[in-house]
Amino acid sequence: MEAWKLARDGASVRAPLLASDLHLPMKNNPMLNEEVARIFENMARVLAFKGQDRFRIMAYERAAVSLRDLEEDLAVIAEAGHLQEIPGIGHDLAEMIEEYVKTRSIRRYQRECRGIPEGLIELMAIPGLGPKTLALLSKRCRVKDFDSLKQAIDKGTLSRLPGFGQKKIDNLRRGIDLWLGGKQRMLLGVAMPLAEDLLENLRKIRLVERADVAGSIRRRRETIGDMDVLIISRDSPRALEQAVKLPVVKQVLALGDTRATVMIEGGIQVDIRSMPEESYGAALQYFTGSKQHNVHLRLLGRERGLKINEYGVFRGNKRLGGKDENEVYGLLKMPLIAPELREDRGEIEAALEERLPKLIDVGDLKGDLHTHTTFSDGKATLEEMVEHAAELGYEYIALTDHSPSERIARGLDLDRLEQKMEEIERLRKKRGNRKPHILCGAEVDILADGKLDYPDEILARLDVVVAAVHSAFRQARDRMTGRVLDAIANQHVDILGHPGGRQLGAREPVELDFERVVAAAIKAGVALEINGSMYRLDLTDVQAKAAQAAGALLAIGSDAHSTPQMDQIRFGVYQARRGWIEPRPVVNTWPFARLHRWLARHATRRHAISA
């Protein structure tokens, strides 16, 4: 499987970056695990709605998470009889998975769903709307799906319910907006593997000479609406006919001689366009967008007497080019602009003046400074994480487990932290001179009052301190800003983790005076994180750009909770590229010696890191 490398932009990739590149068996049905995970998730919701035992509910939730983390196909595991080796899968759930693999349905699930209106349970995914509220709404307001919920809110019937005030109703409205937004757009981290899978299948069709994804996926936007795919074929109608028969295609919405529209597994709509070879670059440029970027470009062309469309660049009827993207930009007297920059945020002017940034690439990273292990809520042991870092070719890795306030994540109390330090020391001895350097760190909660979750004398003994907000997200702007500034002012803090605190489609960012935070971070030499978790991508592209322009240091972290997730750091890099980020200010592109000097910038820290 071809990784999503950025080779077409002249960048190189040093290490394999997909789990599929790392000798793991390929899934033969990438959606099967997800389908079962969704059923278990739904089962948990149904049981919660019925007010069943919370531990039973948790078991289903845990199983769903566990399945999503799986690299192998469930059908393969079931075949081998190893289902119960999956964490969180016992006798009963294994049986249910087997049944699903065989029959594509689970009788027990259907039994539990009986009598519950379709469309009711999914409402529980609305932030702020839990099982109790939903049960109440269902009983007292006849809410049975999204429409009836909306009606109940608009008619004002909710305010008559016990415990329902104006604020609660406003919150529910906000939750619905978030949910709708999250529903319409898919996370980049979900869409990219689907695109990858589709391209791989398209390229296997003999009549397809080339296939690429364009659109917002190619620009690496954090969420994706639909997918645009381009192909070259000598026989477009027949190639498209074969394309819509691929197993990943669930529904054919349109099929013509040069274009097909389909719905693929995962519920995403795909436009497949077949283009003549001489127009391919122009088409790739055109369908990559963004719209604003293209409008600006075409305007520029017109000033020079050129017409630009998806078939090429023309003067009158004379075709000047369009075979590849370089030609298109070249005819406008500018170098190729990386897809991530094409948002009309000044990149065209920068290209004309030859001051485009030299964008960071995955291959520039020399380590990961934000990871979790089994000491807190990670899935992989300390040693497994270090070993995977070695496979990625990293010079260093920081293991930054949670602090005690993060109870749900089994944050480390002082005893456990002591144990972790000892284990790291043992591992360092065992590994000798082999890379990577192992840094003992913590992701330390910034408590509601701005204090940190470990005392200073403990922080002083850590090699890397990532400080982050994990609670009291709704504090007013002044209070939240003061809280974060307090954390930055602590001399032991190195990185401000996921500064915005948002989760895509699920939680709004915190209210923060970002400029003041950047200024304080610069003064203190603290790096701002670009968190690579596909659910966070935080800083945003715009914030990252502003931070770099102001002179701030940055760190790109995977926030990995398992070894495969370490590879997701690429999403942080994509986000950085969208923010015009160059390698220079990103501390984890630095060689270890330089990173070490930075980490040891405060006298209290100088003794700490053993190398």
Added chain:
DNA sequence: GCCGTTTTCGGCCCGACTGTTTTCAGTCG
């Protein structure tokens, strides 16, 4: 419903926050 190097039964996810209360229920992580 899962899990087990004290347990095959009895633990497991409990504290913070919000909004609504006047002592607490629901939701979230």
